[in-house]
Amino acid sequence: xxxxxxxxxxxxxxxxxxxxxxxxxxxxxxxxxxxxxxxxxxxxxxxxxxxxxxxxxxxxxxxxxxxxxxxxxxxxxxxxxxxxxxxxxxxxxxxxxxxxxxxxxxxxxxxx
Amino acid sequence: xxxxxxxxxxxxxxxxxxxxxxxxxxxxxxxxxxxxxxxxxxxxxxxxxxxxxxxxxxxxxxxxxxxxxxxxxxxxxxxxxxxxxxxxxxxxxxxxxxxxxxxxxxxxxxxxxx
Numbered sequence: 001x002x003x004x005x006x007x008x009x010x011x012x013x014x015x016x017x018x019x020x021x022x023x024x025x026x027x028x029x030x031x032x033x034x035x036x037x038x039x040x041x042x043x044x045x046x047x048x049x050x051x052x053x054x055x056x057x058x059x060x061x062x063x064x065x066x067x068x069x070x071x072x073x074x075x076x077x078x079x080x081x082x083x084x085x086x087x088x089x090x091x092x093x094x095x096x097x098x099x100x101x102x103x104x105x106x107x108x109x110x111x112x
Numbered sequence: 113x114x115x116x117x118x119x120x121x122x123x124x125x126x127x128x129x130x131x132x133x134x135x136x137x138x139x140x141x142x143x144x145x146x147x148x149x150x151x152x153x154x155x156x157x158x159x160x161x162x163x164x165x166x167x168x169x170x171x172x173x174x175x176x177x178x179x180x181x182x183x184x185x186x187x188x189x190x191x192x193x194x195x196x197x198x199x200x201x202x203x204x205x206x207x208x209x210x211x212x213x214x215x216x217x218x219x220x221x222x223x224x225x226x
Binding site: 031036038043087093094095097099100102 | 143145152153154155156157160167168202206208209210211213214215216217218219
């Protein structure tokens with residue numbers, strides 16, 4: 001069956017360093033991918049998205065990379081700040097449908 | 113002003129009871145969703161409504177019944193609550209019903225069944 005998974009459940013980084021959060025997906029039909037950030041006690045918040053016809057997309061301090069060959073997605077956060085501490089989820093959908101399949105989440109901890 | 117709001121934020125109840133969670137969005141969106149997040153943070157869609165019409169109904173026990181009185185509201189009623197229903201329930205909304213339409217999540221309702 002389809003699944004979206006994350007390589008590491010917890011990632012600790014020093015403030016100011018770059019963070020890389022990885023995600024693997026198994027459904028080659030997936031054509032749209034999103035990263036969400038969930039802070040403690042809050043709902044998931046959209047960060048950035050990418051369509052399958054792209055390899056890279058940049059936002060403010062964040063970059064998403066998509067490697068369709070190995071079905072891998074990553075989120076890069078530049079100059080990680082304490083406010084970036086949260087659980088990060090990748091999610092995917094396919095065929096224009098609005099059903100999002102979420103990965104298991106990675107806890108990002110920023111150490112001062 | 114909160115874009116997607118849910119009430120209550122916390123709900124503690126006994127097994128066998130019936131309870132409802134309410135959701136409202138003031139974004140003018142046409143599509144609303146209910147998600148369940150378990151203790152391991154796994155987030156899974158339960159239902160999706162577009163303009164008051166059910167469009168996604170995942171494998172959810174029929175004890176769960178969503179109701180959309182208008183496109184700004186999507187409530188979740190749960191009958192005969194079980195221990196396994198304990199989770200955080202998130203409501204979300206999006207402009208349209210396509211996968212590329214950004215979903216905006218509410219703050220969640222933590223349900224604890226004793």
